[in-house]
Each structure stands twice: as C-alpha cells, then as structure tokens.
Amino acid sequence: MSSSFTDFLLRKFLFRPKPLAEGHVYHFDAPFEELWLDAPDGTRLNALFFPAPVQPSLGAVLYFHGNRDHLQRWGAMHRDFTALGYDFLAPDYRGYGKSTGTPDEPHFFADGYLIYQWLVERCPADRMVLYGRSLGSGVASWLAARVPARMLILETPFDNIPGLLASHFGREAPPFLPPVQFQNDAHLQQTSMPILLFHGTRDRVVPFACAERLKRVLKPGDEFVTIEGGSHNNLATFGLYHERLRAWLLPR
Secondary structure, eight states, rough: OOOOHHHHHHHHHHOEEEOOOOTOOOOOOOOOOOEEETTTTTTTEEEEOOSSSSSSOOEEEEEOOOOOOOOOHHHGGHHHTTTTTTEEEEEEEEBBTTOOSSOOOHHHHHHHHHHHHHHHTTOGGGGGGEETTTTHHHHHHHTTTSSSEEEEEEOOOSOOOHHHHHHHHHHSSHHHSOOOOOOOOHTTTTTSSSSEEEETTTTTSSOOHHHHHHGOOTTTOEEEEEEEEOOOSOOSSSSHHHHHHHHSSSSO
C-alpha cells in the first residue's frame, strides 16, 4: 500500500466533517449568537456563542469539538457550562458545518488561535477555559502551550496520533509514520496552566491506555479522572464528570 494512499485513509479516519448549507438556521434551547471569522487565506469559520444566563458570567469556555458532525450537534454542549455560569464559544473546523476550506492539522491550530484571539478581546485570559474533546484535544492542548488561560480541560484525549494508531494496532509503535501528529503529550509538558482530563475505561475510539499515558506529563495539582464504564460519547451521563467539572469551574 502506497504511503500517499495510507495518508489519505488516515485523514479520512481522523476528519469526518458534515457540511451544512450557509443558509442553515441553527435551533437550540437557549439564546445564542452565530459568528463568522475570516482566516488570512480567505477561509470563513463559523462559530456559535452562548452567553451564560446570568451576566456577568464567571468566564468563558472555548470548546473544540470532536472529529465528526457540525455545530448543530456540538452547540448543545453549551448546557454543561452555561448552567454553571460560563459563556460558551464553539467553532466549526474548516470543512465542517458552514465553515469553508479543507481540514488539516496546521490550519486547525491557526484557526484555533484566531478563535482564541476573538474571545480574549471579550474575556480576560485568566477567566478563560480551554476545552478539547477527542480530536479537539489536539487544538486545545496546542493553544495551552502557547497562550494564557485559566485552565485546560480535555475529554477523551489521546497522547498523540502515532500513539493512538499503535493502540488500535496493538503495537508499541504504529506500522507507519502518520502525516498528522496532534502531539498532546508534548504540548501538555509546555504549559503551566492547571489541567483536568476525563477518560472512560470502555472507550473504543480512544483506548483508555492511550489517554492514560498522558499521566506521565501531568504536574502536581493536575487531575486525571477515570470514569469506570465510560465510553467515548457518554461521559456527561456520569455523575463523577459533573462533580469534578463543578469542583474545577465553580468558585471555592
């Protein structure tokens, strides 16, 4: 199998966007604002901003979602954060939903920084939470290594893409060098902000052992929350998830 074909298959595995028509009207159970941000190369990025129901808010959560679907699904994640008094901002990656362009790792990072810059003009960095879910952990951890924020929270993260592939192949190293890296382990070592990680023991998308390797790079005070029986898409149905989220996000 040629390396170019292998690269193609890996990208198809990692990036699973669903497009939406530009005229699509979002529907949610709470007030929100739809945003458009223009990247330097002309790509248009679509995002949704949900204000906390009581203002002023406690801060803002910058939420980077998983590798599938679009904001009509992921916008609903605001509930866990707006209910705690936080504003919530979620962008769609290029190629996802209404966002134009084609997904790739360097632009995920550059676009994430663009979204961060928009939010930090409205919310001080020391009140901003970077949140990454699954593939979004790659963007959130990259930002955490480069910009200030109050904390970093990762849900169902992996150590890096080579490690994720090795876990699925049951090997210590992947059978080929992937063109996409998303080196969460390296980025976590480069940030001084507090880190909270969530992972379930029955995750078949990102095997638990793959996430557990991130424990090696955590600092004193960081927390790795193991959710027994949790899978890739149901951690928010467990009381422990909400207990630890509240403990980290609410004033003490």
